[in-house]
Amino acid sequence: MRVGILGLGSYIxxxxxxxxxxxxxxxxSDEWIRTRTGIIERRFADETQATSDLATIAAKRALEDANLRPEDIDLIIVGTNSPDTLYPATACLVQDKIGASGKCGAFDLQAGCTGWVYAAVTGLQFIKTGAYKHVLVIGAEVITRLxxxxxxxxxxxxxxxxxxxxLGEVEEGGIIDFELYADGSISEHLVYPAGGSRKPFSEEVLKERGYYTxxxxxxxxKFSVREISRISKKLLDKTNTRLEDIDWFIPHQANVRIIQAGAEKLGIPMEKVVVTIDKFGNSSAATVPVSLDIIYKEGKLKKGDLVLMVSFGAGMTSGAMLMRW
Ligand SMILES: CC(C)(COP(=O)(O)OP(=O)(O)OC[C@H]1O[C@@H](n2cnc3c(N)ncnc32)[C@H](O)[C@@H]1OP(=O)(O)O)[C@@H](O)C(=O)NCCC(=O)NCCS
Structure with a gap:
């Protein structure tokens, strides 16, 4: 069975x-940020918006694009590091807001900035096993508040x-294969320290500013540059794919220097690399699906194109997915 993307949507x-x-x-300074990160501007959510609000708009757009109704969805997975609350899951709030309350399962998946890739790979399994027909996979963040x-x-x-x-069954193309990876021994490099069971919120947390990343x-x-090429190469080898056959390379948008170094190590020319960090900064688990939606809506993504998506983040995690559009 071929499983692919039936509809895409995003919201910035x-x-x-x-x-x-x-x-x-x-x-x-503008000069420092621009030259060291490639970022010129980014978007901040309105004070009234939380992650589920952004996710809901993107989800509605994806449903419309797929020409499906909320009740057609069998499962909702939200990859996020900035849920509305520790619990309930943001996916449950999205379920309600899109009008699918009580009609499907819903859960959050926390895998750092690799969250959407992990969510898509997870959704893929439910469809491949025949358990579900349609899975809505979302990467959403109001990460700037952290x-x-x-x-x-x-x-x-x-x-x-x-x-x-x-995600659902497609006649042609679809997700070819994936790689997921994590190294918990270096997790201390990117942490949101407080508010969990290790360090619940307290006066001390306030003093230490432990409520910030x-x-x-x-x-x-260093991890990111290494992982972009290592995990991508592993996936390409596994699927017998030649580098020159890749039409679009969509890396996580954390720093344009990471993207350039990763693409160079891998041997992918920058013309094939999707870069959105200049306008949107690093929106964590949202960068890959947003970037994919952008080239789709701009009409650049053509039927039959081979797309390699790769992400990395807190955990430390990384993940790659190869897809024929
Ligand atoms: C954070 C990051 C941009 C820093 O860039 P860098 O070129 O490595 O800079 P360094 O950390 O070596 O710091 C160099 C100097 O710039 C300074 N600096 C850091 N941020 C700055 C900023 N926004 N403006 C001006 N100076 C800054 C540092 O204080 C340091 O000063 P010092 O040398 O006087 O101590 C870069 O390391 C990075 O992008 N890392 C990965 C981040 C990431 O991907 N996070 C999310 C993962 S999903």
Whole structure:
């Protein structure tokens, strides 16, 4: 059975935050951010919006694109690191907001920025086994709220957004294969320290600003460049795919230097690489489905195109998926 994407949708909040906006309260500059990260601007969710709100808009667009109704969905998986609340799952809130309450299963999947790739691979299994027909897989984040506005090393990097895909049986093409990977021994490099069972919120957490993300940027950088090429190569070898046959390479958008170094190590020319970080920053689990939706809506993605998607993030995790459109 071939399983692929029946419909795609995304949503990026309207509020644009430029590098110049950060110059007003951080010891940073447009020049530094632009040259060290490739980011020119990013989007921040409106104060009234949480992750489920962004995810819902993307999900509705994906359903419309697939020409399906909410009740046609058998399972909703939301890959996110910034759920509305620790529980209930954001996927349950999305289920209600799209009008599918009580009609299907719904859960969140936390795999750092690799969340959507993990979610898509998980959804794929339910369809391949014949258990379900349609699975809605979403990558959605209001991750900027988990970043410290006084930390120039993280605050300038992130943006908010959501991307969604409806997976189901397709006649041609579809997801060819995947690779998932994690190395928990280096998880300390990217952590949201408080609010869980290890360190519940307290006065001490407030003092330490433990309610904000801590990142060891250099270590994450090295892991990311290594993983982009390692996991992609593994997937290409496994599927006997030649590099030159790839039409689109969609890497996670964390830093344009990571993207360039990863593509170079792999030997993929930049013309085939989808770059959206300049406009949207790093929207964590949303970057891959948003980037895919952008080339789809712009009409660049053609039937039969071979697409390699690869992501990496907290965990540390990484994942790659090869798909024929
Ligand atoms: C965070 C990151 C952009 C830093 O870039 P870098 O070129 O490696 O910079 P360094 O960490 O070596 O720091 C160099 C200097 O820039 C400074 N700096 C960091 N952020 C800055 C900013 N926004 N503006 C100005 N200066 C900044 C540092 O304080 C440091 O100053 P020092 O040398 O005086 O101590 C880069 O490491 C990165 O992108 N890492 C991966 C992040 C990531 O992918 N996260 C998400 C994973 S899903």
């Amino acid at each position: 909040p309207e509020k644009i935050v430029t590098n110049y906006d950060f110059e007003k309260f951080l010891d940073t 970043m410290d506005p006084t930390d120039k090393g993280t605050y300038v990097l992130f943006g908010d957004g959501a991307g969604a895909a409806v 801590k990142m060891n940027g250099n270590e994450v950088f």
